[in-house]
Amino acid sequence: MLSKEQNELLTKVGPGTPMGAALRQFWAPAIRSANLEVDCAPTRVRLFGQDFVAFRDSNGRVGFLDEGCPHRGVSLALGRNEDCGLRCIFHGWKINVDGQVVEVPSEPAGSNLASKIKVNHYPVREEGGIVWVWLGKGAEPPQFPAFGFMNQPLENVVPRKAIVHCNWVQLVEGLLDSSHVTSLHKTWLPTGKDVLSGPNAGMMGAMAPVYEIEERPYGYMANAQRRLADGTQVNRKTEYVLPFFCLIPSTLRTLFGVAMVVPVDDETTFFWDLSWSTEGPIDASTIDKLRNAGTMGLDPDNTYEPCFGADKVWGQDRELMKQGFYSGFQALPIEDFVVQESQGIFADRSKEHLGASDIAIIRMRRLLLDMAKTYQETSSLPIHQQNIDYAKIRPVHEVLSATGQQIEIYV
Numbered sequence: 210m211l212s213k214e215q216n217e218l219l220t221k222v223g224p225g226t227p228m229g230a231a232l233r234q235f236w237a238p239a240i241r242s243a244n245l246e247v248d249c250a251p252t253r254v255r256l257f258g259q260d261f262v263a264f265r266d267s268n269g270r271v272g273f274l275d276e277g278c279p280h281r282g283v284s285l286a287l288g289r290n291e292d293c294g295l296r297c298i299f300h301g302w303k304i305n306v307d308g309q310v311v312e313v314p315s316e317p318a319g320s321n322l323a324s325k326i327k328v329n330h331y332p333v334r335e336e337g338g339i340v341w342v343w344l345g346k347g348a349e350p351p352q353f354p355a356f357g358f359m360n361q362p363l364e365n366v367v368p369r370k371a372i373v374h375c376n377w378v379q380l381v382e383g384l385l386d387s388s389h390v391t392s393l394h395k396t397w398l399p400t401g402k403d404v405l406s407g408p409n410a411g412m413m414g415a416m417a418p419v420y421e422i423e424e425r426p427y428g429y430m431a432n433a434q435r436r437l438a439d440g441t442q443v444n445r446k447t448e449y450v451l452p453f454f455c456l457i458p459s460t461l462r463t464l465f466g467v468a469m470v471v472p473v474d475d476e477t478t479f480f481w482d483l484s485w486s487t488e489g490p491i492d493a494s495t496i497d498k499l500r501n502a503g504t505m506g507l508d509p510d511n512t513y514e515p516c517f518g519a520d521k522v523w524g525q526d527r528e529l530m531k532q533g534f535y536s537g538f539q540a541l542p543i544e545d546f547v548v549q550e551s552q553g554i555f556a557d558r559s560k561e562h563l564g565a566s567d568i569a570i571i572r573m574r575r576l577l578l579d580m581a582k583t584y585q586e587t588s589s590l591p592i593h594q595q596n597i598d599y600a601k602i603r604p605v606h607e608v609l610s611a612t613g614q615q616i617e618i619y620v
C-alpha cells in the first residue's frame with residue numbers, strides 16, 4: 210500500500226517530475242528501425258509525456274528532435290525529409306540530424322540566422338532492430354543495456370510493441386508478479402508430465418509461490434519457489450533491471466527475450482517484447498507458436514489491437530470461456546494488458562490489500578521510489594556508476610529434487 214503522494218511520485222513521468230527525470234537518464238527503446246527508411250516520412254514519437262520527431266536522413270543517419278519547429282512551433286512531423294535534413298513545410302526552415310538549422314529560406318538573402326539556432330536533439334543508437342534514445346541530462350549517456358540480443362544477427366531478433374492504455378507501473382508490476390499465472394494464465398499452463406519441463410513449464414503456476422529476493426547492482430532477482438506434492442521444487446528466477454526491464458524465465462532453450470515497459474506518457478505505455486533466437490532467423494509467428502500462448506496482433510507497432518476498452522469489457526469473449534479459455538481472451542499477453550487496463554489508468558495503491566505473494570512488486574516500488582529520490586537529490590544514479598555485464602543477466606528456471614539436487618536448469 211502506498212500513500213497518494215507516493216503513488217503520484219511513482220507513476221508520474223512528465224517533464225519536471227522526479228520519476229520522469231530519473232527515467233530519462235536511461236537508454237529507452239523508441240521506435241522500430243524498420244519504420245525509418247532513408248528519406249522516409251518523419252515519425253512522431255511521444256515518450257515520457259514529451260513529443261519528438263524521428264527521421265532518417267539521406268545518409269542513413271537517424272535524427273531524434275523535439276517535435277516543434279524552432280521558428281514558430283509547427284510540427285516537424287509534417288516536414289519534408291530531403292537532402293540530409295527535415296524541412297518544415299510552413300516557411301521551409303531546414304534542420305539536420307544534429308538539430309542544427311541549416312537553411313532559413315524565409316529570411317532575406319545573406320541572413321546568418323540559421324547558424325545561431327539549434328533544436329534539441331538526442332543521442333540515438335540502433336540495436337536489436339530498435340532505435341533507442343537517451344533523453345537524459347549530463348555530458349554522456351550511460352552504459353547501454355546490452356542484453357543478449359546484442360550478439361545476434363538482426364534476422365534472429367524480433368522487436369514488437371503493444372500500446373497499452375494505462376500507467377506504466379502497472380505493467381512492470383504484472384511482469385514481476387508470478388502468482389497471477391495460476392489464475393489469469395491458467396489456459397496456457399502445462400499439465401501432467403509437462404508441468405516441470407515441458408512447453409510453458411517456465412510459467413509454472415500450479416500453486417502459490419514463496420518468494421526470495423536477492424538484491425542486484427541493477428535491481429533484483431526474484432525467485433518464485435513452488436514445491437510439488439512429491440517434494441520436487443521449481444524455482445523461477447526473474448531478473449528486474451532498473452527501471453523498466455524484466456527478464457522472465459522460460460523453458461525454451463534457444464528463444465530468449467526482454468520485456469521493456471516505457472511510458473508514452475502517464476496514461477499510455479509501450480510494452481516492448483524484444484525476443485531473439487540463438488538458433489537462427491526467426492519471425493513473430495514462430496515465436497508465438499513456440500511460446501504456445503496464443504497469437505498476438507499482426508501489427509508489430511501495436512500487437513494489442515483492437516483495444517476495446519472498459520465500455521466493451523475489453524472484448525472479453527464469454528463463448529471462448531465456455532470453450533475452455535479461462536479468462537475469455539485468446540493470447541497470454543492480452544490477458545495481462547486487459548487486467549492492467551482494468552485497474553484504472555492509475556491503479557489506486559492507497560486502497561489495495563497486499564499479501565506475501567506481492568513482495569516482488571513491493572520491492573520494485575521501493576527501488577523505483579528510492580531511485581527517483583536519489584536522482585532528485587544527487588543528479589546521479591548508483592546503477593550508472595557501475596559496469597554491468599548486461600549480456601550475463603539471465604533468468605533461470607530450475608527444477609530441484611526433494612533432496613535439493615538440480616534435475617533441470619534452463620538459463
Ligand code: FES
Pocket residue numbers: 278279280281282283297298299300301302
Ligand atoms: S514554423 Fe517552421 S519554418 Fe516557420
Ligand SMILES: [Fe+2]
Pocket residue numbers: 383389390393394545
Ligand atoms: Fe501475466
